[in-house]
Amino acid sequence: MFSLDSLVDLAQTSLLVSLISILFNPVAWNIVAQNEHKHKTITRMFGGNARYGCYFLAVMIFSFGMVRDSLYQRALHDQPRHAMLPAPFDSIVPAALFLVGQTFVVTSTWALGITGTFLGDYFGILMDHRVEGFPFNVLRDPMYVGSTMSFAAAALWFERPAGLFVTLYVYIVYVVALRFEGPFTDMIYAKREESRKKA
Template identity: 50%
Template structure:
């Protein structure tokens, strides 16, 4: 039985999925390194940020809370660059899938990249460096919850925008390995949020309680 690439027949879908998975070289070196950075980075910044919150070691090391936050921001940004480079190098070494090698798929990839980058850039603009890079763990808190775009369309535009960018680049290149890495990116961000959101809420609740006492 012959199947068109976009057929919705169960047999065709099963065959297409098998073809996509078979084209991934799981043992490729840069693929493994990219997965390592995707998993390591959020664990690193969550562990370091909580250690800073409890001990203020970065504040002491850098000579101030703001400087400590900038130091952590530089480290997180550098790790992100390393992750993105490894992701790109991994995809260069991976085969293209005939299932994904379609203009419609590439156009979808371009849209994902565009939307993803808009979410990331506008999120950083709204939050600034300290708001983006865990300044609340250093005691640098925002006065009000940001509700302007992109936060009026997404609760976590930085993470969601980054995930969309990974997805878009994978589709644009037609590389199934990129989709696997993107899925891992989404999973790690989802896990990170399980730790970050309650802890951040606790920090702001303590701040509000202190303000109420003073008043």
């Protein structure tokens, strides 16, 4: 029987840095996006062009996501290694998780487009109608689910039990972020519908 100390090395700074980066991304982007909706800060930086502002935020979100993933891999490397699945499932399960997870992420981005994926609605760039095709006909939040699956896949592939604890943390962070993001986005579209009815 394994003790928690043998599974997770809490003394590793890389683990703390990874946890901070995972929390930073959704919190920062929600704050930035809500500020943009209220004050148009980024739009003004680009001479009033909301689309350019959204593209700038998209590059920032994508770049910080890459940094987060790199920090997670470093944290996994520094953690104790233990086999969690018997062969051949130790390769099949994480590969399948990663493939399905990335399918959700990529197809979500494809369905929503750049502005739909990267908070364009906060810039006033609204979609004509709700996307209901795949993967949104399977999951309400396929991008967050796919990302969480990819975290779990890496933990299983590299045989780092600490990665599964981090994956649980990722899931909790996303659930909390959605409690803020979802209602705010719904409010933006509800306001548009009200203005359409008045027009």
